[in-house]
Amino acid sequence: MQVITPAPLTATAFAPYGDILDATGDFRLINEGMCQRHHDRASLDFGPEGRAGISVFQATPRALPYTFDLIERHPDGSQAFVPMTQHPFLVIVADGPDATPLAFLTNGAQGINLRCGVWHGVLTPLHAPGLFAVIDRIGPTPNLQEHRYSDSWTVLAP
Template sequence: MVVIQTVDNSTVVAKAKPISPQAFAAYGGILACDLQMAGASQSSANQGTAVKLMKMAPVTNNYANAPSGKPATANWNIFRSSPPKHLFGSSNGTKTYTSKVLERHPYTTQTFVPMGCSRDLDAFLVIVAPDKEGLPDYEKVEAFIFKGDQSVTYGVGTWHAPMVVLGDTHLDFAVLVHENGVDLEDCEEVVYSGMTIELN
């Protein structure tokens, strides 16, 4: 990861909301069977014991456009993510999270799939922002709460915060991403003084 800018944005406040495919479409895709079953292209699979929902989130490798010319491989990584308790707080009875970093992967999608988490649990927080001339437009940051049976795919070049686990203990994620080992091509970061995300 390479830090490309540091910004004072301590006045920015955003309210987290439940996830939906439509709300997240500008930032990538989600995998959430209960939310996507009705509108998805479907087929029967596994001798009739499964329903396949087709092409639900993109998997993209644009490293052919990277300056180094170094090819990337598709990798499944595991992230064991702990709740960032030092960044949680409260204000006037509202639980808050202070977001201090946004990052992006300029040439690849990145998908986080939670492992072994309850579908009823508010499991993790996803914070995203649109791009503005090569940097996050932090004044338009959005935040979404994901359940334990929902996954997120960040689109190519989508600015997002590192994973924010909402429970009391760590959560494991299987993570699909393309990587070529060139730090600036794999991940860029912008560091902030801290923007407030309201969780309730």
Template sequence: MSNISIEKLDTKTFSRFGSVIQKRNALELRSINQGTTTRYHNISELSLESKNGNSGISIFSGAPRSFPIEIKIMEKHPVASQSFLPIQDYDWLIVVSEEKNELPDLDTLRCFHVNGDTGITYNQNVWHHPLLVKKKQDFWVIDRINDQEDSSINLKEYHFKNNETRFINL
């Protein structure tokens, strides 16, 4: 059984995979709405190619998995980035990897612990595991939506072979 250790998420370590969405990562603060609101400007950039699709906001409701969590699938979105912003303040996990020969490089799998007050954006074309929550949790998800095209345009999946399965344990 091959385990993936859980790392604390930080902006620098995660930067090759995407961005961390926290107020402290704002490039600029702006006073708006007659001084009653602070805008934490440009925390995370999105790439949402819209030639054949639209940018949209959805809600994903994640259900927890039993530990140890079996990691046996990865996915990526070649056409657009994807942002996850937790609605409830519950900690959650993400698993990412680098790419090798257009597939996830399983030797580079990393698991990050994400605080419940923190969101993330996966860069376009980054291999990641589907949503991993420790308890039932909802997320605002900002991504590219196109219900008229084949889903394989912006969703590539890799299903692990039996000997490739990894596990996350607390």
């Protein structure tokens, strides 16, 4: 069995794979000073033939330890996951199908934006209801490639 342990999701550790969507750092006040706008948090990419789409995903919660053998990527566009509840979820990324995957655990107040072409695990909420807004490319091509590992990986509890 191949084993990995999740690390906390930080901007520095996740930078090669995408952006963290959270309410930290610089902001400007809007709405008569009653709202902090943390502006332009992600580099969205929909390719030359795509457009932005917002979908709602409801994924079955998983538990740690979590075993997986499937990763995927979207070669024609970025993909952002914004949780609609304040529960941590698991994020799995890899530098390619032959690379050792990395696992990150969000803090319950973070979303992510995966860069175009980044290999990643499937949506892995750890608590019900597993509800996410997903902003990604809508276009004429399938924009999905999958890879199955010959030996599965298990993500342990931190």
